[in-house]
Amino acid sequence: MRTRNIFNVRSHLSQIAKLRPRTYQYEPLPSSTSIRLLELTPSTDNKTIYCSLKAFELRDAPAFDALSYTWGFPLTPFSKSYPATSSKGWEKLPKPEISGRKRRYPIVCDGRTILVTANLRDALQMLNKSKVATKEITKQEYVWIDALCVDQENIAERNAQVANMAETFKAAQGVIVWLGKEDDFTADAIEVIEQISAIPETVWPSVGYTDFYKDDCYKKLQVRHLSYFNWLGFIAFVNRPWFKRAWVVQEIALAKSALLVCGHKVFPWDQLSKTLAFIKSTRWYHHLTTEKMRHIAALQKAPGAYKRLLSSSADIAMAAMYLDRTRTHIAASGRLALQSQNRQRKPSLRILLETHRYSKSTDARDKVYAFLGLADRRVAPFKALPNTLVPDYNMTVQELYLQVARAFLISYGDLRLLSHVQDQSLTRIPNLPSWVPDYSVGLQPYPLQFRGACNWSASGDVRWKQDIGSMERGRLHVQGYQLGIIDQISTLRDESKDATDPWASCVRIAFGLDDYYRSTRSETRQLSRVEVLWRTLITNSFSRHYPAPTHCGELFIDYIINLQIRHRLTPWSSDVEFQPHHSPISESTYPEWHALLASEPTGSPYGVQLYERRLSDVVANMFKGTYSPIGLAQLQHEFDIAGGSMRRLFKTENKYLGTGARSTQVGDELWVLAGAPVPFVLRHLPSGVHQVVGEAYVHSIMHGEATEMGLKLCSTVLE
Structure with a gap:
């Protein structure tokens, strides 16, 4: 009898296994210039996502959109929905399994299962609803999504796909930015974006630095009054993790068009761009810090949903401004390339790494690889070292950062790089030579070169004599x-x-x-x-x-x-x-x-x-x-x-x-x-x-x- 029961259990488990989709197995791409595209199967049942992956040569690929999103939890840590790890969990980073980085949600791809993160599941549900409702979030049959269209376990494929990612985003008809679901701050943030983006640029010069604190300012600008709560909502909005991802710089900079989606709110990137440009022009970003706004009487008396935010050290997040500036720079270089024989240069790799040092990535190597596709290859370091800095995920972070430092020092022939070495208290990557910047961390404060048109030249005309061989061993010979x-x-x-x-x-x-x-x-x-x-x-x-x-x-x-x-x-x-x-x-x-x-x-x-x-x-x-x-x-x-x-x-x-x-x-x-x-x-x-x-x-x-x-x-x- 016992033997028969064991047999029945095994038979039952076998039947369940047959009904359950097997784990999806990636087929190798036909060539290094091929890509996979995802095709969603529209379904009114939004609980299960059905899709298919198909391979194409990039040059022959059908029209597609690309999805830009964050792998982890998409909201600010000031949101009530932020996953806490303690009674004051919003003050700390959540554990990996809580933060949303863990793949635990199944979708069905070509009859087999792929596990995705919570935020990607939400993004796929958004795209699915859009297709069912025939909304204009996407008009394309196909979409490119890094976590699904690239076999993340295949290092050789990752190397090739990362090297070609710039071409992939150039080829996309548009980029859909999924910022995550709405929270308590979204409505206030959208109000700021809608009102400020409607102000004509010709009016901006008339706006004073201290007009931010004057109630009649908005009447003069002929837009609805914006409260301090509206502005706090905007601060929270641009502090969403997406704005600080290293990869989004390339994704936005190369996009033919970009559409931002936050829950049920949809608006074009141009609206946010104009809002950021206004804030920069008026220098209102000086006021948009919680350290200053927490002293405003009205906010002290009734902070409402912004109590947590006001007790933090949050600001306008220059990340968003730098992101928009790089997009503007890349777009301008593309337009001039069509209008004249002399191409406007794209940013150099050094400028990109310096400008976006604040950005974050799960893999510290992506703090370099994410910018290779944007960099002008006609200037240093590629002009002197054309074969340097090729994506290779077999390389350690230490090896990569040392390679970057060597490339800059050799190609520029000076020691400006040393100004970008972070304070020792901030260094995160172990065993880095003290002269090699740790690109995995931000740089505080800004290097002295950014203090204005100072034209400092402490060493005068005295040139640095290089010892290239010693750099490979982690030693930098200097004179002074x-x-x-x-x-x-x-x-x-x-x-x-x-x-x-x-x-x-x-x-x-x-x-x-x-x-x-x-x-x-x-x-x-x-x-x-x-x-x-x-x-x-x-x-x-x-x-x-x-x-x-x-x-x-x-x-x-x-x-x-x-x-x-x-x-x-x-x-x-x-x-x-x-x-x-x-x-x-x-x-x-x-x-x-x-x-x-x-x-x-x-x-x-x-x-x-x-x-x-x-x-x-x-x-x-x-x-x-x-x-x-x-x-x-x-x-x-x-x-x-x-x-x-x-x-x-x-x-x-x-x-x-x-x-x-x-x-x-x-x-x-x-x-x-x-x-x-x-x-x-x-x-x-x-x-x-x-x-x-x-x-x-x-x-x-x-x-x-x-x-x-x-x-x-x-x-x-x-x-």
Whole structure:
């Protein structure tokens, strides 16, 4: 009897196995220039997706659309629908099986099963509904989808398909962007896009920087009023993961047309493009940060669905702006190619990697491979090394990033690449030489080259002598001038619970300077310690002007006054009531601004007299109700982008003042390297070689001054 029962169970399981579709097995593509296209079988039963895969030579393929989407969870972490891993799960990244990256949802392809991610399943259901309802999301019979049309387990096929992906997107009739389902923020975001994109470009110049806070602004622009909640919705919208995917840059840049689909909302890319262009033109992106908007009274009183967002550090996400800029650049080069014999150049690979460094990818190698198809192959590195950087998923991330660094160094013949090495605290890929950028992580803050038209040339005409063979072994031979040893560094904002301590450390460093800052050129105007301090803190650049105009000095004095008011009043108040019995901040950390100003030499415009005059004006205007510190917003912005929490002030023992990487330590060395436009902080290792700590701004040695000091040109090795 027991034997018979076992036989019956086996028979039943065998029948189930026959009824269940087998796992789909990919047939090899006919050639390296072939592609697979997916054909959906329209069905009113949206629970099961039925489709078929067919192979074509790309040049002979029927009309098709391409799908752009994110493999993982598509919503922002501020959404209620975001999968939490704890009671405060929105603050953390979800586990892989929760994030949506795991393939667990079956579709039926040619009678067999393929597992897809949750977001791809939703995208396929969207396409299926569109076909059944004959909506115009797609008019094509076929669609190309990377996860289904490429055998992801076949490395040789992945290599070939990635190498040809640019041609695939060029051939597509259009790109359908699936941003995921709607959330609590979508309606507000769409309202912003619809209203702002309707404003004629001729009107943009009349919109002021501070008009963002004026209720009558929209009436003047003849569009419906947009609330702060609308703008918060837009911030959440452009922070969806899709905008930060590395591959979407190519997918959007090469699209003949792009249609964005978010749940039931459908709109063309051009609407979003115009919205982003308006925000850039008006510089409203400075205001579109939660760190600023959380202080708006209306949002403090009733944050609604945006409570989580407002407690975060979210901003307009420049990712979306850079994405649109690259699309515009590629489109312009294509139009000019049709109009003239002289083709407008596409972006170089270096520009693409620098611009889209923020982007993310599951496979760290895709932070390079995703941009190869967009890059101009007539310029470096391909002009000198035409066979370099071919997609190869057998190569490790370390090998690829080293290959990229070598290609740039050899083809450009200078050391500009070193400015794109991330701070050591951010490095994620292990065993990378210190001079090789880790492209898997973003770069904070922006390299000094992006501070405006500064034309820095710290090494003057001194050329770098290459040793190509040593680069292959992870060693970079460099030459340069050692300028000094760092003996003081400032405290960063997140390194102390006392809000006054970072500024107190800057004041202490400034006290270590002479009355007038050392200058290497006799014709240079002498700068007092206060002036060299504020110029160094903003890398002598203001609103992209270099050198910073002198009126920034008065702004800095006003800034000091505001700091003092804030720091002095902080311990004397609370959220409950005014409490004058609290003790003032410790004198050991409180910035001695008054003493610093009093130490200014006779004739300095930054002495106590200016400070006292401005203090009287500020207090008087406060009592009148006419004082507004909005004029300091640009100065604060310059402080933030010049360093923020990732670049600290330092002084060398021979009294050079500069700002360097967050990881800068006392004892590190200041160098001007041959072939590098800016100075660098290097760390001497016991083995006798050096590590790159990061680039530096050092006042008075940014324009070749080091080459005129009579210093000995030294050689060292970077590992």
